[in-house]
Amino acid sequence: MRLGVLDVGSNTVHLLVVDAHPGARPLPAHSHKAELRLAELLDDSGAISAKGVTRLVSVIKDVLQAAEDKGVEEVLPFATSAVREAANADAVLETVREQTGIELSVVTGDEEARLTFLAARRWFGWSAGKLRVLDIGGGSLEIAHGLDEIPDAAASLPLGAGRLTAGWLPDPVPDPEEVRALRRHVRAEIARTVGDFARLGAPDHTVATSKTFKQLARITGNPRVLTLDALREWVPKLAAMTPAQRAALPGVSASRAPQLLAGALVAEAALELFEAAEAELCPWALREGVILRRLDHLPTV
Template sequence: MRLGVLDVGSNTVHLLVVDAHPGARPLPAHSHKAELRLAELLDGQGAIAPAGVERLIATVADAVRVAEDKGCEEMLPFATSAVREASNADAVLAQVKTETGIDLQVLTGEEEARLTFLAARRWFGWSAGKLLLLDIGGGSLEIAYGIDEEPDAAVSLPLGAGRLTAGWLPGDPPETDDVRTLRRHVRAQIARTVGEFTRFGRPDHVVATSKTFKQLARIAGAPGSGEGLYVQRFLGRAALEEWVPRLAAMSAGERAALPGVSEGRAPQLLAGALVAEGAMDLFGVDALEICPWALREGVILRRLDHLPEE
């Protein structure tokens, strides 16, 4: 069957169209995305402003038209931290449903972590052993650990690259004191959770998903997207530690000129690097592998698990 997965995230609204069947890997058929940056469209009370709601509705309606054009039999629409944490989330969700017919399901942070972990487990398989997963989104950082398809521990922290950039790094390039203050904040937040995971022992394999990790791995020397989906890509902590001060000294425009870094994501890359560096350091990770599958694939796989066998 052809499924459309509509991901309303903090940075983008992404429709992924896949051909999927129980027992088979989902095959991407089409990708449609729009940069909305919902996390930056909140007013002083933490609500999504009217202009932002209008843009969200228009973007969702456009995605629905694309899904229909591509022959999707079913839509799997979900929203993450930007909508989840908006003070007017219920009203926004109701308005989206009224005007587009799409009933966005808001995932909790823990659900995000668990579904992303499922995708990583299916990608790497049982031979990967105990997995530690890190995922940096626009609004939050997800961490999960386990040996099965359901993680033994899963948490979500408000350490997304977009959120931190907007709240902590106003300069371009940022002030040195602002970078140092954000670094302390990030590490204090992550340190509170480390014990929840280390009690299970050291992982056999550490993996990371998200655009932030992919871009950091790329600038640190990993193969580009043109090399294909199945090429292994790694990010080492030593290389990342060398890049953090370099990124801090760059403007957003200079970061956008780096290999694999998009103009839209460039302003957030430093904050994402500080989160990645802090997580790898505090969890004692020397290197991690980039996983091509993430939350959207986890949502697809969970849906397929509940389809009857033909």
């Protein structure tokens, strides 16, 4: 069957269309993205602005048309941190339902970590042993660890690259003290979770998903593995660059370039505090996890 996953994230609204059936690897058939940056469309009360809601509805309508054009049989719609943390989340969801017919399912941070872990486990297979999976989104950082398809521990922290950039690094080229302050904040937040994961023992593989990790791996010269040593070299370089200069780096898009420094600080802190010399990149993440969970509930005959 042809499935479409509608992901309303902090940075983008993304439709991923796959051809899939139980027991088989989902095959990508189409991808439709729209930059929305919901996390930047909040008013002073923390609510998504009227303009933001109008844009969200318009984008979802366009995405649904794309899904229809591609012959999608079922759309799996969900929203992550930007919507779930908005002060007017219920009203936004109701407006989307009334104007598009779509019932957005709000994924909790814990669910986000667990579904991303499921995708990584299926990608690497059982022989990979214990996995520790890290995912940096626009609004949050997800961490999960375990041996099976359901992680033994999972956490979601408010350390997304977009959120931190908006709140801590307002200038295109931040002041060094702003960078140091953000570095301290990120490390303090992650350090609170280290003990919970340390009790589970060291992983056999540290795995990284998400666009932020992929871009960092590309600029450090190895698209499959991000090493801590290489990341340490690049963090001060990124801090001294303008967004336009970052966008000129290999694999870095202009839309995400402003967020790359904050993402690098989170990635560096996570690898150091979890004592990982490197992270292996996984092309599957939350969207694939949603697809795999849906397929697991389909009849096999």
